[in-house]
Amino acid sequence: MHRLFHRWNVVVGQCIIMSAVLSAKCAGGEELSRYIAGPESAMAIEKSIRLPRVAPEGETNLKRPAESPLNNRSIIVIGASAGGVDALKRIVSDLPADLAAAVFVVLHVGPTSYLPEILDRIGPLPTHKARNGTTFEAANIYVAPPGFHLLLHDDHMMLRRGPRENLARPAIDPLFRSAALSYGATVIGVLLSGALSDGTAGLRAIKAVGGLAILQHPNDAAVPDMVNSALRYVEVDHCVPASELGGLLERLAAEPAGETLPAPPGVRLEAAVAAQEHSTMKKEDRLGELSVFTCPECHGPLWEIEDGDMLRYRCHTGHAFTSEAMMEAQSAEADEILWSLLRAHQQRAEFTRRMAEREKTKNRPELATQLRDRAREYQADAEVIERILESRRVTVAGNGATAEESNESGAAD
Numbered sequence: 001m002h003r004l005f006h007r008w009n010v011v012v013g014q015c016i017i018m019s020a021v022l023s024a025k026c027a028g029g030e031e032l033s034r035y036i037a038g039p040e041s042a043m044a045i046e047k048s049i050r051l052p053r054v055a056p057e058g059e060t061n062l063k064r065p066a067e068s069p070l071n072n073r074s075i076i077v078i079g080a081s082a083g084g085v086d087a088l089k090r091i092v093s094d095l096p097a098d099l100a101a102a103v104f105v106v107l108h109v110g111p112t113s114y115l116p117e118i119l120d121r122i123g124p125l126p127t128h129k130a131r132n133g134t135t136f137e138a139a140n141i142y143v144a145p146p147g148f149h150l151l152l153h154d155d156h157m158m159l160r161r162g163p164r165e166n167l168a169r170p171a172i173d174p175l176f177r178s179a180a181l182s183y184g185a186t187v188i189g190v191l192l193s194g195a196l197s198d199g200t201a202g203l204r205a206i207k208a209v210g211g212l213a214i215l216q217h218p219n220d221a222a223v224p225d226m227v228n229s230a231l232r233y234v235e236v237d238h239c240v241p242a243s244e245l246g247g248l249l250e251r252l253a254a255e256p257a258g259e260t261l262p263a264p265p266g267v268r269l270e271a272a273v274a275a276q277e278h279s280t281m282k283k284e285d286r287l288g289e290l291s292v293f294t295c296p297e298c299h300g301p302l303w304e305i306e307d308g309d310m311l312r313y314r315c316h317t318g319h320a321f322t323s324e325a326m327m328e329a330q331s332a333e334a335d336e337i338l339w340s341l342l343r344a345h346q347q348r349a350e351f352t353r354r355m356a357e358r359e360k361t362k363n364r365p366e367l368a369t370q371l372r373d374r375a376r377e378y379q380a381d382a383e384v385i386e387r388i389l390e391s392r393r394v395t396v397a398g399n400g401a402t403a404e405e406s407n408e409s410g411a412a413d
Helices: 002-026 042-048 084-094 115-122 172-186 200-208 225-233 242-253 265-274 323-361 365-391 407-412
Strands: 075-080 102-107 127-129 141-143 149-153 156-160 187-191 212-216 238-240 289-294 301-307 310-315 320-322 393-396 402-405
Touching: 075 084, 075 172, 075 200, 084 102, 084 115, 084 242, 102 115, 102 149, 102 172, 115 127, 115 141, 149 172, 149 265, 172 187, 172 200, 172 265, 187 200, 187 225, 187 242, 200 212, 200 225, 200 310, 212 225, 212 242, 238 242, 310 323, 320 323, 323 365
Parallel strands: 075 102, 075 187, 102 141, 127 141, 187 212, 212 238
Antiparallel strands: 149 156, 289 301, 301 310, 310 320, 393 402
């Protein structure tokens, strides 16, 4: 009887697990294990991983306007950050109502964003906030909501609160990588104005599978850091002002796509991490060499990834950084530590002074003197930290970008 009861519990448990799995799939959270290339043979990988492909004649899972060409460049992914809203508005206003591609936009934003409403009023294409598990159509624009990475998987969108990449969520690289994996050479990646270097690794992934990389010209960008980074590390196909991007995208979307190339295993693994389907804890899943640095976000160990000439970092939790983002994160972390130290030393000095006054009123002058001497030491330590913080003053450039400037270096100049 006891054995029968135990068996019944096992069966019930398995049913519950299967029900949960099926529910997750029905909610738009299909497995992404096909993203991850293991040690199987090429034929096994082809079966277990859905490689991006150009749809054959007469077959496509993207709903298109009438008269749209098949096998065209049907996916446009756009990434922007600081100074990118104006460029986005110009591009959207220039796109035609019958654009033969779906457009997906990631803009680095805070907790609230009105970008879908802004873009919807600007041009002829309907603009929507991206929703998890929903399909998409050509001649429509979909915008990543605050706090979620936007990913493409086959014919639907996925939203994931995965680890931040390059200090942002939504981040540009996860969208670009997922588009490259699902749509291959039919993808056009566009990078606009912004600080640091999010989007560069994603553009490299798009180029690796045969897609196109397009940049807003750095002279036209309010904050040119992101496009300058892409110019250093990506073989760019077009680099033009925002005023020319709308017409260029219309023309490129109508052209036939080239051959889709196999995606590098590292791109698949990073896409799975962003989708919260996989971690990089296992030895065989390491993306690079273990470094001596720790993650500024979770303080776990960081893998150092050599992506061509580009150096990047990722922890096994999934936080990802370009070298520029890493320096920015370390700077912010150092500031937090310095302010915390300053507060601690100031509090110690004040507390010790109060204890010295108390001992003085109790007619214990020797102990009061010792405490006053200690308070002066703590105050001197606090003043050292204050001078360090003052030396890290921030200068603001004419384009709104900020940079640290040391008082000492300024005096030397």
